[in-house]
Amino acid sequence: DSGVTQTPKHLITATGQRVTLRCSPRSGDLSVYWYQQSLDQGLQFLIQYYNGEERAKGNILERFSAQQFPDLHSELNLSSLELGDSALYFCASSAENTEAFFGQGTRLTVV
Amino acid sequence: GQQLNQSPQSMFIQEGEDVSMNCTSSSIFNTWLWYKQDPGEGPVLLIALYKAGELTSNGRLTAQFGITRKDSFLNISASIPSDVGIYFCAGPTGSGNTGKLIFGQGTTLQVKP
Numbered sequence: 517d518s519g520v521t522q523t524p525k526h527l528i529t530a531t532g533q534r535v536t537l538r539c540s541p542r543s544g545d546l547s548v549y550w551y552q553q554s555l556d557q558g559l560q561f562l563i564q565y566y567n568g569e570e571r572a573k574g575n576i577l578e579r580f581s582a583q584q585f586p587d588l589h590s591e592l593n594l595s596s597l598e599l600g601d602s603a604l605y606f607c608a609s610s611a612e613n614t615e616a617f618f619g620q621g622t623r624l625t626v627v
Numbered sequence: 628g629q630q631l632n633q634s635p636q637s638m639f640i641q642e643g644e645d646v647s648m649n650c651t652s653s654s655i656f657n658t659w660l661w662y663k664q665d666p667g668e669g670p671v672l673l674i675a676l677y678k679a680g681e682l683t684s685n686g687r688l689t690a691q692f693g694i695t696r697k698d699s700f701l702n703i704s705a706s707i708p709s710d711v712g713i714y715f716c717a718g719p720t721g722s723g724n725t726g727k728l729i730f731g732q733g734t735t736l737q738v739k740p
Contacts, residue, residue: 518669549726559670559715559730572727606669608726615660616726618669 519543520619522607528625534595537622541588541609547571548590549616550582554603565590597626629654631716633731640706641739648734649700650716659692659699660717660728670715674701706738 519542529535541548550562561574565584576582579597584590594601602625608616633650640646650659658677662670674685676692676699683690689702703710713733721727 518671520669547726558732559717559728561720561727561729564727572721574727608669610726613725615672615675616728617672618662620667620669 518617518619520607520609520617522605522619522622524622525620526623526625528627529597531597531599531626533597533626534593535597535624537592537594537605537607537624539590539592539607539609539619541590541607542617545609545611545617546588547610547612547616548584548588549608549610550576550590550592551606551608551618552603553606553621559606562592594624599626602626629718629720629729631718631729631731633714633716633734635734636732637735637737639737639739642706642708644706646703646706646710646736647700648714648736649698650731651698652718653697655696656718657696658719658725659690661688661690661699661701662715662717662730664713664715664733666712673714703736706736708738708740711736711738 521540523538546567549564553559562576564572579595582592604621606621608618610616661673664670674690681692687704715733716731717728720729
């Protein structure tokens, strides 16, 4: 158990819909990272938050957004969903200058 | 942009055999990480390497940080069925940002009992 908790584990939704994925980082970790894993693109960094502020951005679509709350949990919002958004979404957390630990992921299926 | 190339893409071996996989990059990394992903799970950190030439072990796993800082390899000795999974190399892309990672494509390992 990495200590990073993601909910839900599975999500099935229709095209055009909006979903919210939730992540609770390890106790004490200020950084939260979101990754997308798809068969064709592999594991790709989306975005990082540090203590409530956006710190780094990767190949995140404009339809996707994230935030980190005062209690340090984070949410990834995916809107206007397309079939190609079906993927595993991982959250990871880390303390300052230490390695990141990954959650178990949310498997999103868009139908 | 930065890219990590892992090889081989997949391996099918007999239990007890040793395994070797590697990762190369066109650019320099200051840290190399090796993760393992089991089906339905998130990546789990196996070994972290911080210095060129460094050789680090974790049980039956041994990884090395290449002298050029553009490659790394992972060896698994005396493989067992629970070694099955996907192995990823990864490196940080941001200065001092240890969680903003670029990942290789992965090496899928299957072990025949």
